[in-house]
Amino acid sequence: xxxxxxLCEAAIRAGCQAYFGYPITPQNEVAEYMSRRMFEEGRxxxxxESEVATINMVxxxxxxxxxxxxxxxxxxxxxxxxxxxxxxxxxxxxxxxNIMRGGPGLGxxxxxxxxxxxxxxxxxxxDYNVLVYGPVNVQELSEIVYxxxxxxxxxxxxxxxxxxxxxxxxxxxxxxxxxxxxxxxLASKESWAVTGCKARDPNILYSLIIVPEEMEKYNWHLQxxxxxxxxxxxxxDELGCDDAEVVAIAYGIVARITKTVIRxxxxxxxxxxxxxxxxxxxxxxxxLTELAKDPKRKFLVLEMAFEQxxxxxxxxxxxxxxxxxxxxLGGVLFNPVEVEEKINSLL
Amino acid sequence: MEKVxxxxxxxxxxxxxxxxxxxxxxxxxxxxxxxxxAGYRERAVGICxxxxxxxxxxxxxxxxxxxxxxxxxxxxxxVKRVSPEKLVYTYQGDGDLAAIGTAEMIHAATRGENITxxxxxxxxxxxxxxxxxxxxxxxERTTTTQTGRDTSKAGFPIRVCELLQSVTGxxxxxxxxxxSPKGAxxxxxxxxxxxxxxxxxxxxxxxxxxxxxxTNWGLAPAxxxxxxxxxxxxxxxxxxxxxxxxxxxxxxxxxKKEK
Numbered sequence: 251x252x253x254x255x256x257l258c259e260a261a262i263r264a265g266c267q268a269y270f271g272y273p274i275t276p277q278n279e280v281a282e283y284m285s286r287r288m289f290e291e292g293r294x295x296x297x298x299e300s301e302v303a304t305i306n307m308v309x310x311x312x313x314x315x316x317x318x319x320x321x322x323x324x325x326x327x328x329x330x331x332x333x334x335x336x337x338x339x340x341x342x343x344x345x346x347x348n349i350m351r352g353g354p355g356l357g358x359x360x361x362x363x364x365x366x367x368x369x370x371x372x373x374x375x376x377d378y379n380v381l382v383y384g385p386v387n388v389q390e391l392s393e394i395v396y397x398x399x400x401x402x403x404x405x406x407x408x409x410x411x412x413x414x415x416x417x418x419x420x421x422x423x424x425x426x427x428x429x430x431x432x433x434x435x436l437a438s439k440e441s442w443a444v445t446g447c448k449a450r451d452p453n454i455l456y457s458l459i460i461v462p463e464e465m466e467k468y469n470w471h472l473q474x475x476x477x478x479x480x481x482x483x484x485x486x487d488e489l490g491c492d493d494a495e496v497v498a499i500a501y502g503i504v505a506r507i508t509k510t511v512i513r514x515x516x517x518x519x520x521x522x523x524x525x526x527x528x529x530x531x532x533x534x535x536x537x538l539t540e541l542a543k544d545p546k547r548k549f550l551v552l553e554m555a556f557e558q559x560x561x562x563x564x565x566x567x568x569x570x571x572x573x574x575x576x577x578x579l580g581g582v583l584f585n586p587v588e589v590e591e592k593i594n595s596l597l
Numbered sequence: 598m599e600k601v602x603x604x605x606x607x608x609x610x611x612x613x614x615x616x617x618x619x620x621x622x623x624x625x626x627x628x629x630x631x632x633x634x635a636g637y638r639e640r641a642v643g644i645c646x647x648x649x650x651x652x653x654x655x656x657x658x659x660x661x662x663x664x665x666x667x668x669x670x671x672x673x674x675x676v677k678r679v680s681p682e683k684l685v686y687t688y689q690g691d692g693d694l695a696a697i698g699t700a701e702m703i704h705a706a707t708r709g710e711n712i713t714x715x716x717x718x719x720x721x722x723x724x725x726x727x728x729x730x731x732x733x734x735x736x737e738r739t740t741t742t743q744t745g746r747d748t749s750k751a752g753f754p755i756r757v758c759e760l761l762q763s764v765t766g767x768x769x770x771x772x773x774x775x776x777s778p779k780g781a782x783x784x785x786x787x788x789x790x791x792x793x794x795x796x797x798x799x800x801x802x803x804x805x806x807x808x809x810x811x812t813n814w815g816l817a818p819a820x821x822x823x824x825x826x827x828x829x830x831x832x833x834x835x836x837x838x839x840x841x842x843x844x845x846x847x848x849x850x851x852x853k854k855e856k
Binding site for chain 2: 267268298299307311312316340445448453454
């Protein structure tokens with residue numbers, strides 16, 4: 251299945267009740283697929299008038315306690331930032347997929363990873379965080395989108411899944427065995443969702459707290475939640491890092507390209523490793539800090555962006571100068587030959 | 598002693614913080630009564646705006662959401678699509694609906710969303726201190742049109758009902774005025790029709806309520822209502838613009854008669 255379509259099936263299996271979206275390349279297949287499948291499953295689909303409207307429909311459905319999905323690409327995700335801030339502030343669950351493309355501005359439709367900071371360090375206003383994932387292939391994209399609905403409900407939080415133009419368009423086999431059909435547990439949301447105030451006091455979902463001291467308290471409540479998320483939701487993968495002289499760090503499609511190189515180099519006896527963050531927020535700093543304890547170990551960040559993922563690697567390694575960077579900008583992909591040359595140059 | 602009137606259960610016990618003479622208080626009461634009397638309070642979900650009525654969720658005694666500025670019709674769409682049995686309404690001022698929220702307003706209408714919008718038009722931005730609104734009249738003084746709205750620079754007021762009249766998805770559209778007790782009675786009747794329109798699934802409904810802002814107009818409440826009558830009504834004529842409800846009700850009446 252194409253990545254864009256596989257994530258739809260995963261969402262439907264997870265009990266997604268509504269999809270709202272606006273066309274933007276390279277993720278139009280998501281809306282097109284959902285426009286057919288959601289009605290087949292008796293669920294809701296709306297092609298909206300803009301990404302601004304989209305994220306607010308998502309917000310409304312989430313407030314009503316439904317499982318809801320949207321997808322877009324970089325410029326559209328920019329338009330959603332206000333809504334994401336509101337969803338985070340109001341603590342309502344939703345899943346947002348960003349199939350990243352070249353930027354800034356209108357950019358192009360080629361794959362990119364340059365929305366990393368936007369996703370992980372807020373993009374909307376205020377002190378908030380959302381769960382962010384960077385899947386590496388269509389199978390992982392599907393599984394992450396599937397589980398994102400549970401994560402969103404568990405933490406009452408938006409969950410952002412960062413794909414890219416290649417991941418969305420790639421055709422790979424997907425095994426849905428570990429993604430059984432689920433339904434939304436509306437009863438578990440009765441305490442806060444706007445489901446109608448029969449036999450209870452009204453639920454009000456708002457984010458305006460005028461008195462600074464009360465707002466302060468609320469912000470600390472959010473930070474306490476984020477601290478718990480940081481403790482429980484870190485996910486990463488690694489290959490050959492334990493004895494590596496050079497550790498390459500990458501996520502998504504770049505990790506895929508790099509993994510091929512690392513395997514090949516290890517087969518020829520070179521001590522190289524790949525560290526692959528899967529949760530981008532919370533970021534797996536601790537493992538990087540541990541790997542950095544060996545003073546001779548070198549680190550190389552590879553990303554299709556400029557010093558975005560790198561900033562989190564600097565924090566994990568705790569020394570900016572120890573981290574080399576390889577950056578591809580504007581929608582250009584790495585090729586395995588140049589990746590291997592770059593890693594070799596550090597050995 | 599016989600109790601002849603009491604505060605509707607559609608409103609909470611919270612004290613309202615609107616200015617003296619502000620017609621938000623009246624509009625809130627009329628709407629809350631309409632919802633409660635129709636028996637929909639427990640099914641109601643109100644989407645509240647940004648503006649003077651940002652705290653409307655403390656006054657309406659039903660589930661509410663505080664939406665981003667202008668986005669209420671989109672939020673309402675999300676709620677209604679996943680819980681169609683609810684009475685989903687928005688309550689919005691002229692900035693929220695007719696400035697930043699125009700796209701969301703028009704598209705909810707054009708999709709024929711089964712939601713109801715209560716549109717409070719007082720030709721000015723109250724909460725932020727009296728700036729020009731899209732509905733500010735030519736020559737009207739506001740803090741951003743201090744010598745009076747100059748249409749050659751600041752354009753012309755927008756007539757929301759006239760604009761939405763051409764949109765096919767609209768099922769009930771009326772403009773009323775809170776300049777008098779008669780206007781208040783007509784407003785409540787319009788609210789009831791809009792609610793009925795939604796609950797029968799006929800499509801999008803909106804009631805534009807001409808309202809006063811004594812504070813930012815610099816007029817005492819009664820003078821403000823006079824100003825409304827003399828200046829706003831000629832530009833924003835009250836009346837029914839779209840009514841797909843009455844034919845349905847009449848058809849039902851005729852069917853009953855035949856039996």
